[in-house]
Amino acid sequence: MSFLDPAGPVIDLGVNIDHVATLRNARGTTYPDPLKAALLAEQAGADLITLHLREDRRHIKDADVLAIRPQLMTRMNLEAAVTQEMIDFACQVKPQDVCLVPERREEVTTEGGLDVIRYYKEVEAAIKQLKGEGIRVSLFIDADQKQIEAAAAVGAPVIELHTGRYAEAEGDAVAAELERIKQGVRVGVANGLKVNAGHGLHYTNVQPIAAIREIDELNIGHAIVAHAVFAGWENAVREMKAIMVAARLGVALAAQA
Numbered sequence: 001m002s003f004l005d006p007a008g009p010v011i012d013l014g015v016n017i018d019h020v021a022t023l024r025n026a027r028g029t030t031y032p033d034p035l036k037a038a039l040l041a042e043q044a045g046a047d048l049i050t051l052h053l054r055e056d057r058r059h060i061k062d063a064d065v066l067a068i069r070p071q072l073m074t075r076m077n078l079e080a081a082v083t084q085e086m087i088d089f090a091c092q093v094k095p096q097d098v099c100l101v102p103e104r105r106e107e108v109t110t111e112g113g114l115d116v117i118r119y120y121k122e123v124e125a126a127i128k129q130l131k132g133e134g135i136r137v138s139l140f141i142d143a144d145q146k147q148i149e150a151a152a153a154v155g156a157p158v159i160e161l162h163t164g165r166y167a168e169a170e171g172d173a174v175a176a177e178l179e180r181i182k183q184g185v186r187v188g189v190a191n192g193l194k195v196n197a198g199h200g201l202h203y204t205n206v207q208p209i210a211a212i213r214e215i216d217e218l219n220i221g222h223a224i225v226a227h228a229v230f231a232g233w234e235n236a237v238r239e240m241k242a243i244m245v246a247a248r249l250g251v252a253l254a255a256q257a
Ligand SMILES: CC(=O)[C@@H](O)[C@H](O)COP(=O)(O)O
Pocket: 016, 018, 051, 052, 059, 079, 101, 108, 109, 110, 140, 198, 199, 221, 222
């Protein structure tokens, strides 16, 4: 969030380090170390570090979360399913932010947004427990008006709009999915929510999303880890942040012209 202007030129980059852990786990080594990735990402411009502790621990492990939390200079955004195990663990770790996400064990990656309407009571209880520990709660949801309104009603101060459909869209569908995200942002702001976005964003599709002035934060991981293979980790983070800020500044400057 910019201190200059709530809808100003500054947009936060949350670097998701899940797939640094994927590479580590591929051989059961201690390297690449997600803790080192987190600290270097912060030095390269990350405004927060995001980790998704999945129920199957396919990448980030409990020990990663516990090791990283006290070392961060920025803030931790812990993504977790709405289960008592995960909520209790989050209350033990006390990250600044928890983002509640849906999980299906057999999914390759997060397929859709949390169904707040269907799981309203469970989400409400999770928010109450997390808020009681001083943790800010975000809900990872589709850009759907009823889901956004339910997020506001259930007491979440923040939503993260799932940009997966936009990222996977082709041809004319890209513009339609971008408009759906823009409409979701408008509904979120109208309901008093902090609006973030993420999933499937990369170095070319991120600009139109970063240019949406009312979006506070983008959480990006897979594309940064992939680009780092060729460009280096710190360069990959710097380049993503630069692209996001340029997109936002471009809009801000145009608005002042
Ligand atoms: C919720 C979200 O979009 C990210 O955490 C994404 O799930 C990255 O992790 P996976 O690649 O394991 O899905």
